[in-house]
Amino acid sequence: MESMNRKAAFLCLGTMGYPMAGHLARAGCAMTVYNRTAARAEAWVAEYGGKSAKTPAEAVADVEFAFLCSGNDDDVRSVVGGDAGVWAALPAGAVLVDHTTGSAELARELEAEAQRSGCGFLDAPVSGGQSGAENGALTIMLGGAQESYERVKPLLDCYAKKHLLMGEAGSGQLTKMVNQICIAGLVQGLSEGLHFAQKSGLDAHRVVEVISQGAAQSWQMDNRFETMLAGKFDFGFAVDWMRKDLGIALAEADRIGAKLEVTALVDRFYAEVQAAGGSRSDTSSLITRLK
Helix, strand or coil: CCCCCCEEEEECCCCCHHHHHHHHHHCCCEEEEECCCHHHHHHHHHHHCCEECCCHHHHHCCCCEEEECCCCHHHHHHHHCCCCCHHHCCCCCCEEEECCCCCHHHHHHHHHHHHHCCCEEEECCEECHHHHHHCCCEEEEEEECHHHHHHHHHHHCCCEEEEEEEECCCHHHHHHHHHHHHHHHHHHHHHHHHHHHHHCCCCHHHHHHHHCCCCCCCHHHHHHHHHHHHCCCCCCCEHHHHHHHHHHHHHHHHHHCCCCHHHHHHHHHHHHHHHCCCCCCEHHHHHHHHC
């Protein structure tokens, strides 16, 4: 593979980052990893090889590519800034790829800092969830320079089924906002449809069997209807994270004058799920409001 013998670092080995970094290691990249909880990094090294670093700066000191997948804007700033952060040590000419779902403002901020450091930068939020990361089947939407994208494409191929450069820095994050806006409406629609089917006395499984072959079909229907009907939500993409993402989208909508009426409504519904104790439940738990 073209990625063989590339020196890379992966920072923050959470639910997504841990398997993503693993795919790079399997492809032959010489990996250095960093995680705030050092035991997590040590476990990764025991499984995949490579080495762990005590700080982000140590992790990126001699790499060609640095990958980051954290929780939010503030988490990213804590990893890249300061004397022990990425910008303190990332070599000129290296490329930082931020897979965190964050704001477009942060992406532009990181792009400006990368230019001052003589580095490349790509904002690269992902879609596909934990299973997509584990199976190497993520979708990645990117913003930044074409040159940086061309350099990193072979490495993205290690854990993505689709990736595409959407425009200048921030465009990846804006595209991820569109993704989350669409998902919010779909999950609410699916929740109401399944609820209606059950209330009307229909066999909801048979309903989905037939309508999933028509225009109502969606990824959410194919992958979530059974667990929604069974009331199982202890997996997947947490409501807390969905609300974080929708908050970013709603704030951007206010800034640019876009109307997100359904998204705002679904965000309030997710707030109800949180208040009922469902903060860590999968986003499909939206159906619990209706029961």
